[in-house]
Amino acid sequence: MARGTQEGERTLLILPDELRRSRLISDDYRKLQETLHKDPLYGVASTHYAPVVAKVVNQYGVEELLDYGAGKGRLAQTLGAQRMVTHPLRIQHYDPAVPDWADAPEPCEMVACIDVLEHIEPELIGNVLDDLQRVTRSIGLFTVATTPAVKVLEDGRNAHLIVEPSEWWLPQIMGRWDLHTFQKTDDGFLVLVMAREIQH
Numbered sequence: 001m002a003r004g005t006q007e008g009e010r011t012l013l014i015l016p017d018e019l020r021r022s023r024l025i026s027d028d029y030r031k032l033q034e035t036l037h038k039d040p041l042y043g044v045a046s047t048h049y050a051p052v053v054a055k056v057v058n059q060y061g062v063e064e065l066l067d068y069g070a071g072k073g074r075l076a077q078t079l080g081a082q083r084m085v086t087h088p089l090r091i092q093h094y095d096p097a098v099p100d101w102a103d104a105p106e107p108c109e110m111v112a113c114i115d116v117l118e119h120i121e122p123e124l125i126g127n128v129l130d131d132l133q134r135v136t137r138s139i140g141l142f143t144v145a146t147t148p149a150v151k152v153l154e155d156g157r158n159a160h161l162i163v164e165p166s167e168w169w170l171p172q173i174m175g176r177w178d179l180h181t182f183q184k185t186d187d188g189f190l191v192l193v194m195a196r197e198i199q200h
Helices: 017-024 027-036 046-060 074-081 122-135 166-174
Strands: 003-007 010-014 064-068 090-094 108-113 136-145 177-184 188-195
Touching: 017 122, 046 064, 046 074, 046 108, 046 136, 046 188, 064 122, 074 090, 108 122, 122 136, 122 166, 136 166, 166 177, 166 188
Parallel strands: 064 090, 064 108, 108 136
Antiparallel strands: 003 010, 136 188, 177 188
């Protein structure tokens, strides 16, 4: 049975792992994603955004970072290999399609969610955004593609399950965080958001 707990001003809902996972990704889609992750060119967009992540980490003195939808962990690899961060940084990974990183992540000072949200099953996007809100203690840096992907899933669907303009995404983002920065990118947009206290 689910139970609640308090963390500062936040009320957290604690769910058994299996139930929590099913609220964020279906079993069938998780298996499709596991197959896609075997492609060495899939799940590597975070390397492109590593300098942006590093800039935010350095500017705000962030000491812990969660890579939400970490794929192959290339964000952490790039930040480390290129020594982009000027101080010690603890990095946590979460990805439901990577067994070693599939456990529920702990709330973190900063969350990077790079090239992930457009891949979420449309009927579960609200749950995933709620989970992102749960784990973002202070700062979030999210990128979203608003155009179809080149890749196609084994079942014939485009790899970007949600193809919507920023006008569709922004109300859902701004309903959960304070918007600090919005920037258009070649294939979508990025946002820098700040956590807000959850009112009881």
